[in-house]
Amino acid sequence: MPMKTVFQKLNLQPGEHMKILGDIPPDAKHFRFCLGKDEINFALHFNPRFNAYGDTKLIICTSREDAICFKSQKETHFPFVPGSRVEVGIIFEGSHFTMRLPDGFQFTYPNYLNFNKIDFFGIGGDFNLKMLDFE
Numbered sequence: 001m002p003m004k005t006v007f008q009k010l011n012l013q014p015g016e017h018m019k020i021l022g023d024i025p026p027d028a029k030h031f032r033f034c035l036g037k038d039e040i041n042f043a044l045h046f047n048p049r050f051n052a053y054g055d056t057k058l059i060i061c062t063s064r065e066d067a068i069c070f071k072s073q074k075e076t077h078f079p080f081v082p083g084s085r086v087e088v089g090i091i092f093e094g095s096h097f098t099m100r101l102p103d104g105f106q107f108t109y110p111n112y113l114n115f116n117k118i119d120f121f122g123i124g125g126d127f128n129l130k131m132l133d134f135e
Contacts, residue, residue: 003034003122005129012118012134014094019087020123021131026083028126035090035097035118040067043115044097046090047125048080061099061109071112079103085130092118 012018012035020033030052036042042064049055059075079102080086089100094116096108123129 003039003124005123006039007121007132008119010119010121012092014092014116017089017091017135018121019089019131019133019135020129021085021087023085023128023130024080024082025126025128028082031123031125031127033088033090034120034122034124035092036064036113036120037115038120039122041065041113042120043111043113043118044090044109045069046099046109048078050080050082063112065113071110073109075107077101077105077107079105
């Protein structure tokens with residue numbers, strides 16, 4: 001499924017923080033943020049699912065190399081609400097990613113592909129980007 005918003009040549013280095021602000025439509029099923037090398041190699045595929053792919057109120061994180069997904073992690077903490085504006089923070093820590101959810105809850109996902117920089121950021125699904133900021 002294609003991304004609706006794509007940023008390339010980011011050169012995001014370990015220690016850098018992304019703030020993603022956007023609106024979730026009232027009829028949202030899921031959305032995804034993908035960070036990695038390009039459109040088929042993601043060190044992080046962050047996928048909150050309201051009601052999609054057999055999952056309800058669940059965050060799925062995976063890695064994807066050469067279009068093959070692996071190393072799935074499920075998070076049951078789900079602060080996302082359809083019809084709301086949210087801010088999500090993602091910190092690229094080198095060996096892992098730290099996700100900061102809208103209610104302040106945090107969790108990590110390992111950088112299984114050992115990327116030393118992030119060049120690609122894609123947004124797909126039911127999420128309307130309002131602002132992207134880097135620290």
